[in-house]
Amino acid sequence: MTDSRWLPDPGTVMVAVGVALAFAAAVHHWREVLALHRSVGPLAAVLLDATLALGVVYAGRRLSASDLSTDQRWRVCAWSLGGSAVFFVVIGSTLLIRVFEGRVVTEPEFPLLVSTAAGALAGCLAGYNNVLAWQEAERAETASEQLADVNRDLEASNERLERFAYALSHDLQEPLRMVSSYLELLDRRYGDELDDDAREFIDYAVDGADRMQTMVTSLLEYARVTADEEPLEPTDADAVLDGVLDDLRLRTEETDAEITSDDLPTVEADAEQLAQVFRNLVSNAIRHSGDDPPRIHVGAERAGDRWEFSVSDDGVGIPPEHHDRIFELFEQVDAGDAESGTAGMGLALCQRVVERHGGELDVESTPGEGATFSFTLPAVDADGD
Known part of the structure; x- marks a missing residue:
């Protein structure tokens, strides 16, 4: 992570670059702009230079006001400076080649200024898109990790629930067998002393215990599907x-x-x-x-x-x-x-x-x-x- 304690804000750096380009354009063209009776070409040139330079200033201010992190703003700034450097080198190399070939090159500063400002804007746009893609990838990775965590928690919860159901159904069998056995014993020993209603009540109780035993046994079999699973x-x-x-x-x-x-x-x-x-x-x-x-x-x-x-x-x-x-x-x-x-x-x-x-x-x-x-x-x- 970038240590920003000794560094200016990335947006401020871009604003400074834009201001420098605008100042260079004004210095380069000021004499020609004053001589408007000769041609409108110098005025158009300075307007083009100034517009691109002010575009860099605007991009820097927007970058400072954005909700991007400091590292992400530096990434956009680096792309912008890199783009201006690439354009400057390409145009400058072209001008040098012409000089070496013996051609007359007048006012080489103009194409260099224009290319530098255009490169800064193009790099800023590319850098911003790169950061957006990076953010999207980070969000997707974070969502994937969160989903994996949820799945792991869910699997662990299901496993605990299955173990609980297995233990519960297993441990309930013996008390249910005891209830059923004692009800049958009560019927055998004291059945002759009981009236029809009492026998009917005992039958209901035995039937309920048997049905609960069936449910517990079925639940135990259900839990055993994964608790005691054998390899396929x-x-x-x-x-x-x-x-x-x-x-x-x-x-x-x-x-x-x-x-x-x-x-x-x-x-x-x-x-x-x-x-x-x-x-x-x-x-x-x-x-x-x-x-x-x-x-x-x-x-x-x-x-x-x-x-x-x-x-x-x-x-x-x-x-x-x-x-x-x-x-x-x-x-x-x-x-x-x-x-x-x-x-x-x-x-x-x-x-x-x-x-x-x-x-x-x-x-x-x-x-x-x-x-x-x-x-x-x-x-x-x-x-x-």
Whole structure:
């Protein structure tokens, strides 16, 4: 940074240069100006010199009054002095060349004065534009740094929130199990001594504790998506889906569900989390099949360097106004979600898992015509072959 304690104001320097140029023009032309009967040329010359010189004076005064920092004003002043020097050297060199060639050069001071003043103005303009560009670059850099700081703070805040949710949901499980166990013990030991109202109250309390246990378990699974994440590795999606269908075999037999699938590819994924996605989407399709036996198809298509998976059903469908809401935490489109074991968090969990894999989860559905949930995962061969 420039130490300005022993330096004049940059604008004052430019004003001094302009005044010096105006004075030089007046000294150079004063005799010719007085002899106006000969020609108006000298008057035009002094007016041109004076106008350019006063332009430098004006630029210096504007520079002093500007809100630029001292370093920035010195930068503009340096550009202005540099411009005048360049013009002076170029014109002076041209005049010298003519002298060396034996040409007669009269009044060489005039072009030197004009070029010096014009160069000062041109340099001032270029310097000011340079400072503006510099300021814009500094503002952009500052904004980028601030945005990076905000992102870091946000990531840290999210991480703390996730750890809090993980710890809270983990620590709440044992007290909830205790409440539920003691309520059941109370019913077993003293059930014969209780009237119907008391038994009904105990049933309500047990049901509430069980539902809260389900919510806490779902919240714990949601927090674990990033808290206990495993590295992504080549995963056979066919094998993962087969494992999920084995887990759901009893339910598919009870509902007479027909589940088909394409040959699924190998993708970069966390196998356990991919299983969670398949399990929730297939379970949802079974639960919302309506009165007819569920017909579900799991497909996959290549899309550049990713694979797009789809889980389609011919069930009751989802109204358009619910397409966004179903992916939010604890949102239940109908009462069936309360019986699903996810407390309205199944699709939110799926979305979180897919986003952790760098993909997107979408739904297309028309009421009465079924629904198709699609999500993308990175292919093992990222070159797209």
